[in-house]
Amino acid sequence: MVGGGLTAAAAVGSLREAGFPGEVVVVADEPRLPHERPPLSKGYLIGSDAASSVYPHDARWYRRHDIDVRRGTRASALDPVAHTLDVVGPDGAASTLEYDRVLLATGARPRRFEGPGAGLRGVHLLRTLPDSTRLRTVLRRGDRRVVVVGGGWIGLEVAAAARGYGNEVTVVIRGDEPLEAAIGTGLGRMFRGLHEQHGVTIRGGAAVTALRGEHGRVSAAVLGTGEEVAADVVVFGIGAIPNVELAASAGLRVDDGIVTDASFRTSAADVHAAGDVAAVWNPVLERHLRVEHWANARAGGAAAGRVLAGEPVVYDEVPYFFTDQYDLGMEYSGYGALAAGAEVVVRGEVPLTAASLPQTRREGVVFWLAPDGRVAAGMNINVWDVNEQVQRLIRSGRVVSREELADPSVPLDALAGDAS
Numbered sequence: 267m268v269g270g271g272l273t274a275a276a277a278v279g280s281l282r283e284a285g286f287p288g289e290v291v292v293v294a295d296e297p298r299l300p301h302e303r304p305p306l307s308k309g310y311l312i313g314s315d316a317a318s319s320v321y322p323h324d325a326r327w328y329r330r331h332d333i334d335v336r337r338g339t340r341a342s343a344l345d346p347v348a349h350t351l352d353v354v355g356p357d358g359a360a361s362t363l364e365y366d367r368v369l370l371a372t373g374a375r376p377r378r379f380e381g382p383g384a385g386l387r388g389v390h391l392l393r394t395l396p397d398s399t400r401l402r403t404v405l406r407r408g409d410r411r412v413v414v415v416g417g418g419w420i421g422l423e424v425a426a427a428a429r430g431y432g433n434e435v436t437v438v439i440r441g442d443e444p445l446e447a448a449i450g451t452g453l454g455r456m457f458r459g460l461h462e463q464h465g466v467t468i469r470g471g472a473a474v475t476a477l478r479g480e481h482g483r484v485s486a487a488v489l490g491t492g493e494e495v496a497a498d499v500v501v502f503g504i505g506a507i508p509n510v511e512l513a514a515s516a517g518l519r520v521d522d523g524i525v526t527d528a529s530f531r532t533s534a535a536d537v538h539a540a541g542d543v544a545a546v547w548n549p550v551l552e553r554h555l556r557v558e559h560w561a562n563a564r565a566g567g568a569a570a571g572r573v574l575a576g577e578p579v580v581y582d583e584v585p586y587f588f589t590d591q592y593d594l595g596m597e598y599s600g601y602g603a604l605a606a607g608a609e610v611v612v613r614g615e616v617p618l619t620a621a622s623l624p625q626t627r628r629e630g631v632v633f634w635l636a637p638d639g640r641v642a643a644g645m646n647i648n649v650w651d652v653n654e655q656v657q658r659l660i661r662s663g664r665v666v667s668r669e670e671l672a673d674p675s676v677p678l679d680a681l682a683g684d685a686s
Contacts, residue, residue: 268341268351268512269371270294272302272560273541275322276567277369277574282331284575290333291363293353296394297338299325304560306398307423308590312430313402320395344368344516346534367536367574370513370524371567374506374542374558379415383477388484390501392420404499408432413487413497415474417444419589421503422457426591428499429464436467436495438474438487448602449645452610452618453632457591459617460628464592469495506558508543521545523556528580530570540570549582551603559587584657594628597653600643600660605634608642611671616647631656631678639665658682 267274267290274292278300281290294300301320309315318324328335338356345351351363376391378384390401404410405428412428414421417439428435437444443454444461458468469489476488477500486494508523519525519533523545530538530546540546541563545554557566565583573579588597612618614630631652634643640663644656655678659666662682670676 267292267369267371268344269369269373269541269543270296270298270300270337271371271373271541272300272322272563273371273373273567273570274369275300275302276564277371277540277571278328278331278333279323280568280571281575282333284572284577286575288366290331292328292333292335293339293341293351293363294335294337295340297356298395299323299328299335299337301395302560302563303393304588306395307392307420307427310395311392311398311402311405311424311427313406317395317399341372341512344370344512344537346516346518346537349536365536367538369530369570369574370532370537370539370543371541371570372509372512372543374508376502377505377507379474379477379502379504381474381476383479383484383488386477386479386484387482388479388497388499389477390499392424392501392503401499401501402427405431405433410434410498411496412436412499412501413438413474413495414501414503415487416503416505417441417446417454417468418448418503418505419445419587421501422461422591423589424501424503425461425466426464428501429461429466430592433499435465436469436497437461438469438472438489438495440471440473442470444468449598450605450610453616453645456617456628460592460594474500506542508556510543513537513539513543521554523554525554528582529573529578530566530581531573538570538573540566546581549580551601555585555603557585559585561586561588584660586653586657594648595650596645596647597656598643598645599653599657600634600641600645602643604636604642608634608636609668611635611668613672613674614647614649633671635666635668635671639667641666641671652678655679655682 343352408431410433412433414437446454473490474487478486510520513524524539528547542558545556548555611633616630629648632645636642659682
């Protein structure tokens with residue numbers, strides 16, 4: 267296994283559960299055990315979760331399952347013909363590992379701001395546990411002027427955490443509404459309303475082109491218009507780049523990720539890829555799909571582990587992600603590519619218009635109904651124990667009407683064909 271994230275942790279777990287008796291080595295470039303990342307922008311960042319919450323398995327678990335975790339070790343070269351992996355240990359010593367099968371779970375890295383002032387103190391990215399620790403330490407002071415650049419899930423979760431500590435927060439986004447590309451304008455507007463009600467300023471249609479500093483520390487974010495937004499802390503959440511360099515240098519097929527079939531097989535024999543870095547063939551969409559969310563790392567890693575153990579697996583999980591911001595909890599399941607041209611249908615109280623933004627009640631399920639009458643995606647907001655039903659409805663491919671979807675008296679199980 268090459269990688270120190272949740273994908274690798276899930277893969278080694280399922281590999282042993284499947285009864286694989288052979289040698290298992292995890293090459294993890296970070297100096298800690300394989301870990302997951304959602305707490306870094308959620309519970310750990312806001313102070314409700316301990317650092318230990320990021321580890322699916324502790325050191326004793328790896329010892330008990332005879333798994334060799336090489337922490338602080340970087341994979342430097344892969345030779346698919348010779349079936350070897352060159353690595354560099356934490357002491358700088360190089361060595362070569364032989365493999366029968368290898369899983370590339372190298373993940374993704376945050377996209378960096380490359381403009382003037384990028385190296386000033388007070389500028390943050392959020393990807394690792396130390397990143398989150400440093401940011402939490404700063405935000406806990408509660409008297410900072412925080413500028414978050416980017417209106418995606420990470421950016422909004424950081425904004426919510428910063429406000430929770432009492433900081434002044436401005437979110438700068440290129441589009442008109444946050445999350446517009448992910449969930450559409452209406453729901454993006456709902457999230458804008460949520461943040462504005464908690465005192466966050468959203469600057470839409472804007473871009474940070476430079477950072478200005480005093481005495482080596484950031485003091486302002488400069489917008490494309492020349493306007494400056496005062497800042498003691500700037501957090502960039504402007505996307506991620508898959509770590510494909512190892513695969514590309516080995517001659518594997520790469521196209522916005524390491525390209526694999528539905529069983530995580532790459533273009534090289536005995537080389538597999540999963541997690542954020544993998545563009546896996548999706549049998550529903552009939553194209554390759556790269557997903558950067560926690561559920562894909564967990565489910566995809568577990569499925570890849572079974573493949574490595576010799577089981578026949580076709581990965582067809584419905585993409586899933588979740589967020590917690592202030593008093594709003596949300597789960598989303600579905601296919602963004604299909605939802606892009608779908609009709610939004612609301613069951614419950616989910617404000618989608620500017621006039622309804624002052625409402626504080628946000629509780630319901632939102633569906634994306636494709637033109638052919640099938641549900642492409644669903645999002646439950648402050649409504650729990652329905653996500654499995656939403657997933658079954660998506661998987662069923664049944665044709666339903668917008669009236670049935672919008673009517674709370676029609677059970678979701680019935681729509682999915684699970685009840686009479």
